[in-house]
Amino acid sequence: MMANEVRVRLMKPGVYNTIRANSKEYYEKIKSHPDDGSWLRKCFKEDPFEDTEYFFDEELILLYDDDYYKYAVDNGIRLYEATKKLPAYILYSRYFWAWINFEIGYRQAIQSVDLTSVRTFENTWFPSADGRQYIARSVLGREYIKVKFSIDEKKENKYELTPCMFHNRTLYIEMISRSLTDNPNFSLAILGIVKNIYDSKNKILSTEQAGDLLKIGCQLGSVMYVDSLSKNEIEKLILDKYKKKYTYLFDNK
Amino acid sequence: MHMHVGSRLFPYPVLNTVRTNSTYKKDCSFKLYFTKEVVGDLLYLKNVYCTTTSPYLSSLIKEEKAKIYLHFECSQAFLRKTYEISLMPKTITISCAEVYGPFTISAYVSLCKDIVINKDVNDFVDQYQGVRFRIEKNDIIAVDEGHKDVMRFNEDEDIKKSSIFQVCPDDSYPTGKMTVEPLRDVINIKVAKDVHEKYRELSRSSALEPVFFSLFITPALIQSINSLVSNECTPEEIDELGMDNLWFSSFLNSYRNKYDRDFEAKDLKNLDDIVQNLFGYPCGEAVITIGKIFANQGGKRNDG
Numbered sequence: 001m002m003a004n005e006v007r008v009r010l011m012k013p014g015v016y017n018t019i020r021a022n023s024k025e026y027y028e029k030i031k032s033h034p035d036d037g038s039w040l041r042k043c044f045k046e047d048p049f050e051d052t053e054y055f056f057d058e059e060l061i062l063l064y065d066d067d068y069y070k071y072a073v074d075n076g077i078r079l080y081e082a083t084k085k086l087p088a089y090i091l092y093s094r095y096f097w098a099w100i101n102f103e104i105g106y107r108q109a110i111q112s113v114d115l116t117s118v119r120t121f122e123n124t125w126f127p128s129a130d131g132r133q134y135i136a137r138s139v140l141g142r143e144y145i146k147v148k149f150s151i152d153e154k155k156e157n158k159y160e161l162t163p164c165m166f167h168n169r170t171l172y173i174e175m176i177s178r179s180l181t182d183n184p185n186f187s188l189a190i191l192g193i194v195k196n197i198y199d200s201k202n203k204i205l206s207t208e209q210a211g212d213l214l215k216i217g218c219q220l221g222s223v224m225y226v227d228s229l230s231k232n233e234i235e236k237l238i239l240d241k242y243k244k245k246y247t248y249l250f251d252n253k
Numbered sequence: 254m255h256m257h258v259g260s261r262l263f264p265y266p267v268l269n270t271v272r273t274n275s276t277y278k279k280d281c282s283f284k285l286y287f288t289k290e291v292v293g294d295l296l297y298l299k300n301v302y303c304t305t306t307s308p309y310l311s312s313l314i315k316e317e318k319a320k321i322y323l324h325f326e327c328s329q330a331f332l333r334k335t336y337e338i339s340l341m342p343k344t345i346t347i348s349c350a351e352v353y354g355p356f357t358i359s360a361y362v363s364l365c366k367d368i369v370i371n372k373d374v375n376d377f378v379d380q381y382q383g384v385r386f387r388i389e390k391n392d393i394i395a396v397d398e399g400h401k402d403v404m405r406f407n408e409d410e411d412i413k414k415s416s417i418f419q420v421c422p423d424d425s426y427p428t429g430k431m432t433v434e435p436l437r438d439v440i441n442i443k444v445a446k447d448v449h450e451k452y453r454e455l456s457r458s459s460a461l462e463p464v465f466f467s468l469f470i471t472p473a474l475i476q477s478i479n480s481l482v483s484n485e486c487t488p489e490e491i492d493e494l495g496m497d498n499l500w501f502s503s504f505l506n507s508y509r510n511k512y513d514r515d516f517e518a519k520d521l522k523n524l525d526d527i528v529q530n531l532f533g534y535p536c537g538e539a540v541i542t543i544g545k546i547f548a549n550q551g552g553k554r555n556d557g
Contacts, residue, residue, distance in 0.1 A: 021421035088330035088353035129438035131329035179255050182333035224391045225363035227335040
């Protein structure tokens, strides 16, 4: 273990399941402790977390401000960069994100979702399973996914498209619901269009506009093997159809 | 949630391995072959190649008007990869670290350029015979999809692992009521709040494990399997159920380890015995455990 390395940990399944089984009680506790997650340790005689064989290269520190959105993109990038080398079975494990939420970014996790019900608490803090739909909706897991969808290693600023993911909730929900977005050429083509509209019109797409963009994109896959296309080819094909429906988003006025 | 052409209708002829979805003649086939091997941290797809008995499809591929792609998709881990393959064998290497849970492997042939199919091609079913088709670049013209598998990381994982079962309270339940709810990952066993409190207190003692396995876990697993698997399920369908339900996947693994063969629908008639066997026949052990506790308390009886 190197000097600055931090061992990656997981919440113990028994602890996790105990919390889920008593979600109302823990929902109240988390609501009454907005600043510090250390209360969890006092609830269990044993350490609620267990070590894995993996390490972060250095300590993962998330930034805090009373306005969550001030550092949301920065924190997403920090989460992504720290965790990107982890194997998928850790990265998409609910036990891993439970550790991140309590031990790394408790205050940010509290801020990121308005806990209005026990059900919201269960779905966002303690999802019932691992994998795509569950982690993508979890408190800090979703911030990782937003960066994963938007990172473009070929660009000088590889995070150029990342803010688009954080500024449009509909777009994010549409993207995690469709497997075609797992193709980076497709997701980057979509985000490229979103960014161009934002840059030229200073406009964030509405729910309907974002939904239609994904719908038109996914329609390409009805007879076409989209995965064999380059990002530019996909972008052109989507734009050809999208411009017909939303001409006013592209005119020069 | 993965790419799935299935029975989608195309406005032109498509050769599909699933006969009912194919608009080529019966003697025309397209098939993907490969063997899978995990060595260390790498997943090897070896001898990956396709064959076709369609003279027309074969000519398109040989004339480089169409390309074959192997499509690898692991939706749980946001992973989707494509590899160009051919009629000649090759090896594809994928890092296991990128894969988690169920994945699918398929082969698609798509066009490299726009083409016009002339009336004289004889490979299509009668309805498509003698019709002129214009097909665009990148359109799919042949499909062999849905080879499924699961990347597991804890092959030795014991089905007795507590996280597969979850005992939770329900405020509305009267004492004594218990219901079983199989979710994708775990089996939820719901009990009354007072019962749950007692359970939490007592389950800290490993000595009482057989008691809880008899009372909760064994009936819950039997009920869950019976609600999931029907007598008509084929081995392939059972595999699919394992991929969709992680608790069932653990059961299938344990079954395989214990009986050295795969669980089949015909085994449902012996399910009571199978589940008890996997758990080490906890009912008898539970009675003996309770007997020991009773004896340690001096054999006091409160039977009047």
